[in-house]
Amino acid sequence: MATIQVSQQGTGDETTVEVVEEDRLQSWPKDGSLAIVGKAHPRLEGNEKVTGRARYTYDVRLPGQLYARVLRSPHPHARIERIDTSAAERLPGVYAVLSSANAPDIAWYDESVLFDTTVRMIGDEVAAVAAESEEIAEDALRLIEVTYTPLPFVTDLEAALEPDAPKVWEGGNITEEPKVYDRGDADAGLKRADVVIDEIFTTASALHNSLEPHGCTATWEGEHLTLWDSTQSVFTIRQEVAAALGLPEHRVRVIKEHMGGGFGAKQIAWKQDVLAALLSRDAGRPVQLMLDREAENLAVGNRPSTRQRVRLGAKRDGTLTAISAELWQARGAYLTGGEASNVSGMYQTLYNCPNVHTEETTLYTNTGPAVAFRAPGHVESAFALEQAMDQLARALKMDPVELRRHNYAEVDQADDKPYSLPEGLRLCYDRVTEAIGWKTYQRPEPTGPKRRGIGFAAHDWMGGSGHPPGYAWIELNGDGSADVVTGTQDIGTGTRTGLAQVAAEELGLPLDRIAFHLGDTGTGPYAPVSSGSATQATIGPAIRSAAAEVKDQLFKVASTIMEIPSDRLSTRDGHILVDGDMARAVPVADIMEQIAPNTLHGRGARGPNPSDKAVKTFGAQFIELEVDIETGEVVLQRVVTAHDIGRIVNPSIVDSQVIGGVTQGIGFALTEDRVVDHRLGIVLNANLEEYFVPTIADVPPIEHIHVDVADTEANSTGAKGVGEPPLVPTAPAIANAIFDAVGIRIRSSPLSRERILAGLAEASERQPEVSA
């Protein structure tokens, strides 16, 4: 039941209000053979994407469209003394210029405004120009005169912690009271332990580098604003832009048909969304403002760098007596709503342990604002926790998988609720150990300078359960085809197809009779942000619910026409069956023809998640690799991975998500690092030339072993999200494999060739024979 809790005004009593009726649908059975869900259908938008016809935000071309560019601060911290845009305004082809001199003082980030007179990071927005072409807009930027007084800055996490560090904000560099979590007594647990691991890990800041940059196209019709936006959440953009401009929401329409990646950086409104709208209003013409690659890498999100001190305590038999983690993350100069890096989470839940302490401090630095990046917080914490567990296993002379099994959690210890599928992680352990042949595994012998190693890592992920509310509408047309409408997004993950499959399954129509409409606040009902691996699990059930309502109506009509009670009717493959008999099948179109011009409609809502169960996703991964001890080069050989993500709706799309996630994990592990020169405060690689995202040459064979057990407690489709889980265990599995190969443990990401060579050199100094 889709309900909300409201407090009565006078008494404060809470009541439950039914918002949208929802059929009480039974979850699809675990072993039932579904006709369309569970099959590897090609993506619905395939033709558009392979022909170049798919229209992305960057491709929007409206008549009279202007192009905008943003002037950005070259200083990590400075006061703007003077800004003169007059020469830019006079340049032929320039239609509008905005700066602190003439822009409204719209509140932005937690602490600032649209054009602040103090800039706090390289890339901070200073002015914006709309012109006939991108080139003229860039010419105009060069004509804007700005006088800055540089201020002391700090870009390094550890330096920002120092008591005499330059202050990013007046109140100091710690953003808020550290978040502390205690369960039991971790200090006592550590004292009781037979073995204690106590290590410090650091992870580098990583950059999303979606191929399509952030940006939008804004146009006004009277007082109505339309924004085409490369966004993971059309409804968030609508709400935030309307609030920023003082408009009621119904006068703002946000559209996202196709987008070239988001990975967490495109969940909120960024300044360009408002700047384009303001420039368009001033100029009287549509304005497209897309970020260039440098701005993309400076100003619109990054994975925060972290420092993590991890202590694990265990008995001889492997039982964990304590987990303690002191965590610091650098959030950049501004706090954004799109930041969700919960670095503490996995320490509290992944392993059964009665004594846990986590303390998480977030810091300001004069760098770009941190935002969620695919499995935020968990990628960072897995790098530390799973290496510490590997170290513990070796100290105990215990099989690393056995150590995980020994400390298995059937309950979410942070929420104190049983998991909806408590055997999920165990199934992952089973599948990957079987696939890699763990029982009889033999490490290949060294050949020349090459050493082989294998590494293991486990994970949980707080997402995948869906985040209601979310809605869908379905119309069954006169010819037996159907239109499904919802305000959700497909950010490249394939949700368009997976959700259409749910509709086709429940309606009993072939997939090619479904038209799927998404990503438009003007035509579809509310859906939440596509993040946290949530879309399939949130909107799937809403669609199922809408389809069930349509079917009820169809059966009422058919039952009258055919003179057969509705409970003997079912649908399959575009036909209505009596008693399940295909020989007595009537095309849906024939029934619809009888009631033309009437069509049938269904509404569906996603009800709340179960209140008595914790719904999460889990996984385990083995990685084999080879290290060259002369060059420090790491060549991955094989990845074997399994994840509990509930029912697999489309195996080929899910496999693609797993491969893509592992690939990003490989980048995080081996090559991705936003490098800042801390003396000058400058980002050295805000581009794709020296920020290394994986190429085809960097990826080994990746085997996704399907678990595919429907999580019937989670929601009525049994499916959970898969976007983020595959990424989480990859970096620690690689680090553990490097240790396995050459005995070097690298506790900083990325696991660069430099660090490996330094580790090898240090080891051979201590023990000259180690490299032989």
Add this chain to the structure above:
Amino acid sequence: MSAEATIASRIPVTLTINGRDHAVLVEPRRTLLDALRHDLTMTGTKKVCDMGNCGACTISVDGQAMYSCLLLAVDCDGRKITTIEGVADGNELDPLQQAFIEHDAFQCGFCTPGQIMNLRVFLDRHHDPTDEQIEHAVTGNLCRCGAYPNIAKAARRAVELRADRASAGAPPSGDR
């Protein structure tokens, strides 16, 4: 610069794209990528880094795969250019396009035109490539979604489909 001077600096160029001549008037600094996307409103070719690092803007020029962001429109007068818009024959997909769909060789799809243009040129020259050759051909085409293994599979499948077409007597799918 005055408005007159800006217009006076523009140069007439004939761009031959997908078999058709287009007359455009462009500033000397305008890249072929921007000429395609703005002067010709052909947005299939994508802008990602605009400096030759990622391959998304790959097109075919006189039978060679090139980054359109590193070409000036004024240098392309009289050259035979093929873009993603010229790959399908009306509604009939090219073998590579078919194979990409079959093997789920794209996710967000933003790198896809560049991947396909690059592989098309490669397959025109290598009728029986090894897996290593296929991989090497697209090391310069970044895919942030990580569709790489499926891109390689799609290329392999396209070799088969092209061979089938050739033996069925269809004309080779080269640049028009």
